Amino acid sequence: MGNLLVNTKDQQFLLFEQFGMEKIFASEAYGGYSKDDVLMILSEAEKMAVTSIFPTLKEGDEEGCHIKDGKVTVPKCFREPFKKYCEAGWINPMDSPDVGGQGLPHTAGYAVSELFCAANYAFVMYPGLTHGAANLINVYGNEEQKKKYMEKCFSGEWTGTMCLTEPGAGSDVGALKTTAKRLPDGKFLITGTKCFISAGDHDLTPNIIHPVLARIEGDPAGTKGISIFIVPKVRVNDDGSLGEPNDVNCGGIEHKMGIHGNATCTLNFGEDGKCIGELLGEERSGIKIMFQMMNEARLGVGMQGVAIGSAAFQHAVAYAKERVQSTPVWEMKNPNAKAVTIINHPDVRKKLMWMKSHSEGIRALAYFSAYCMDMSKIAGSEAEKANWEGYLELLTPIVKAYSTDKGLLICSLAMDVYGGYGYCAEYPVEQFLRDEKIACIYEGTNGIQALDFVGRKLGQRKGANVMNMAGTVQKTIAKCKNIPELAKAAATLEEASNACFEVAMFFAAAGKGGDFIAPIYNACKYLELFGDMVVGNLLLEGAAIADEKLNAMYEEKGLTTIGKKKGLQREDADAAFYAGKIASAKFFMNEIVTTVKARCEAIKANDKSAMELVDAGFTF
Numbered sequence: 238m239g240n241l242l243v244n245t246k247d248q249q250f251l252l253f254e255q256f257g258m259e260k261i262f263a264s265e266a267y268g269g270y271s272k273d274d275v276l277m278i279l280s281e282a283e284k285m286a287v288t289s290i291f292p293t294l295k296e297g298d299e300e301g302c303h304i305k306d307g308k309v310t311v312p313k314c315f316r317e318p319f320k321k322y323c324e325a326g327w328i329n330p331m332d333s334p335d336v337g338g339q340g341l342p343h344t345a346g347y348a349v350s351e352l353f354c355a356a357n358y359a360f361v362m363y364p365g366l367t368h369g370a371a372n373l374i375n376v377y378g379n380e381e382q383k384k385k386y387m388e389k390c391f392s393g394e395w396t397g398t399m400c401l402t403e404p405g406a407g408s409d410v411g412a413l414k415t416t417a418k419r420l421p422d423g424k425f426l427i428t429g430t431k432c433f434i435s436a437g438d439h440d441l442t443p444n445i446i447h448p449v450l451a452r453i454e455g456d457p458a459g460t461k462g463i464s465i466f467i468v469p470k471v472r473v474n475d476d477g478s479l480g481e482p483n484d485v486n487c488g489g490i491e492h493k494m495g496i497h498g499n500a501t502c503t504l505n506f507g508e509d510g511k512c513i514g515e516l517l518g519e520e521r522s523g524i525k526i527m528f529q530m531m532n533e534a535r536l537g538v539g540m541q542g543v544a545i546g547s548a549a550f551q552h553a554v555a556y557a558k559e560r561v562q563s564t565p566v567w568e569m570k571n572p573n574a575k576a577v578t579i580i581n582h583p584d585v586r587k588k589l590m591w592m593k594s595h596s597e598g599i600r601a602l603a604y605f606s607a608y609c610m611d612m613s614k615i616a617g618s619e620a621e622k623a624n625w626e627g628y629l630e631l632l633t634p635i636v637k638a639y640s641t642d643k644g645l646l647i648c649s650l651a652m653d654v655y656g657g658y659g660y661c662a663e664y665p666v667e668q669f670l671r672d673e674k675i676a677c678i679y680e681g682t683n684g685i686q687a688l689d690f691v692g693r694k695l696g697q698r699k700g701a702n703v704m705n706m707a708g709t710v711q712k713t714i715a716k717c718k719n720i721p722e723l724a725k726a727a728a729t730l731e732e733a734s735n736a737c738f739e740v741a742m743f744f745a746a747a748g749k750g751g752d753f754i755a756p757i758y759n760a761c762k763y764l765e766l767f768g769d770m771v772v773g774n775l776l777l778e779g780a781a782i783a784d785e786k787l788n789a790m791y792e793e794k795g796l797t798t799i800g801k802k803k804g805l806q807r808e809d810a811d812a813a814f815y816a817g818k819i820a821s822a823k824f825f826m827n828e829i830v831t832t833v834k835a836r837c838e839a840i841k842a843n844d845k846s847a848m849e850l851v852d853a854g855f856t857f
């Protein structure tokens with residue numbers, strides 16, 4: 238077994254065997270890279286994750302963040318790794334060298350990111366949000382703003398945040414009350430309170446750059462009237478040195494369930510009427526601009542689901558191989574039977590298999606979204622580019638919501654595998670569960686992601702993105718129907734995908750007939766079903782590759798009996814891995830994808846009990 242965070246063999250399988258990154262290296266955009274380079278980068282990232290970041294997980298959780306006399310402190314153990322992380326250029330390896338990046342393909346960058354996120358997500362949020370803020374300025378800022386703010390964020394000298402939420406404006410961002418008043422020099426006076434701001438204040442760096450959503454006085458209500466401003470914690474002089482404090486004060490930090498090492502702050506802007514902000518981009522384009530950061534953050538939060546789920550799974554397997562408890566069921570009549578390690582008990586084994594298949598599935602889903610970014614960048618035509626971008630648009634809410642919902646269930650099952658010990662702080666799985674839950678809530682709750690999926694994404698490009706997905710799934714089915722080991726799984730996926738696409742038609746027909754509630758009422762369920770289908774497809778695609786490789790190994794060694802084949806799997810890590818990929822796909826198809834059709838039928842039955850019941854009927 239490798240490390241206790243991420244299955245690096247699966248990472249490499251996805252990158253080089255399933256997605257075939259070599260074709261990305263062959264492009265002009267990424268031509269400087271080779272497989273060896275990427276393997277070396279992954280190995281460095283693994284080293285940093287395991288030896289520098291993971292050791293801060295428990296300590297950071299226990300120490301947490303504190304506020305005293307308005308000053309926020311973060312766990313002391315974060316300081317050294319944060320410095321190291323920034324110095325090594327891990328803030329923006331995927332960006333262009335023009336802004337200090339390494340131009341690393343996103344597919345590889347996401348694999349790097351999974352390693353760090355699995356090690357300690359509360360820690361990774363500081364550089365992660367910094368990247369998002371700096372990248373906003375890179376795309377929408379003017380040259381002066383880039384020089385003044387962006388460069389120092391990309392280098393990690395300062396950090397960044399994203400400031401959307403207010404006490405009365407959570408899911409409904411358009412309800413925000415923060416205002417911006419024009420000043421004669423073209424800048425703005427910002428006044429308002431933002432709450433729940435991650436990394437909103439801390440003692441890691443001397444300055445923090447806040448992209449803040451606010452409404453310029455006189456601009457219309459709702460999202461259309463929102464602009465975005467760069468608001469530094471400390472003002473920056475023309476020569477780049479730090480000036481006066483900018484009247485941005487932390488009013489308090491939240492005491493919360495998980496991610497204790499990350500300071501979740503209430504920020505008061507302009508309590509003394511002295512908070513200066515600079516407009517970023519055009520006036521009233523705030524939501525459009527912030528969406529760039531939100532999309533990046535949604536995929537990042539999806540990665541939180543993948544990565545913490547992965548760490549929980551890796552730990553659970555290791556524990557199940559060591560913990561000795563109970564005699565095996567097949568020895569029930571033997572009074573002298575010896576207790577075995579719990580991985581031998583069918584229920585524990587099945588739980589591990591559920592975790593394994595989902596963990597590999599959501600990893601494939603997240604990496605595929607990164608692959609779409611790379612493929613759109615190297616596309617040979619506008620139409621091809623639009624298809625890859627369309628995939629990414631369609632998949633973003635699924636990566637965010639499906640990966641975090643399933644990641645959380647993986648953590649919960651990991652705790653079950655540990656039994657009572659899992660519930661106690663001595664072992665890390667209870668922290669994984671606590672750190673994971675927030676991923677379902679922030680960056681737009683998973684309920685809001687589902688609304689985005691059914692309300693916007695399904696119909697985008699007149700349904701072309703969904704049709705492309707249907708075509709991709711059909712290709713996998715056609716290929717796997719001819720593979721004896723996977724033919725049944727392919728038939729299951731075919732039935733599920735037909736049912737899934739029928740629901741999309743049902744929603745369209747319901748909408749046309751004036752029933753707008755049907756898609757919205759079923760949005761979460763449908764996102765999950767669609768996710769099951771897409772993940773099923775990715776797992777099956779991987780299994781087909783694994784099956785070919787495994788059979789080639791058997792053939793080369795002349796192994797024909799089941800016993801000899803199993804023997805090879807026990808001795809050879811590659812054979813065991815490929816057998817595991819096939820098992821994941823078959824298990825997922827049988828446990829999850831077989832149920833898709835029935836769940837689709839339930840949606841089409843168009844029951845609306847929850848809507849029909851009066852409020853008073855919910856409880857006494």
Ligand SMILES: Cc1cc2nc3c(=O)[nH]c(=O)nc-3n(C[C@H](O)[C@H](O)[C@H](O)COP(=O)(O)OP(=O)(O)OC[C@H]3O[C@@H](n4cnc5c(N)ncnc54)[C@H](O)[C@@H]3O)c2cc1C
Binds near residue numbers: 400680681
């Ligand atoms: C630890 C933490 C860190 C955070 N970090 C940041 C940050 O860095 N920056 C930032 O700006 N914000 C941040 N947030 C805020 C977070 O994004 C919001 O909490 C989240 O968007 C939900 O808003 P809310 O809490 O006001 O819930 P509400 O909007 O009140 O939602 C409550 C429930 O109602 C549902 N709901 C609301 N509207 C609808 C609708 N139209 N249809 C269906 N269901 C609906 C929601 O899905 C949810 O289930 C953070 C929050 C936490 C807890």
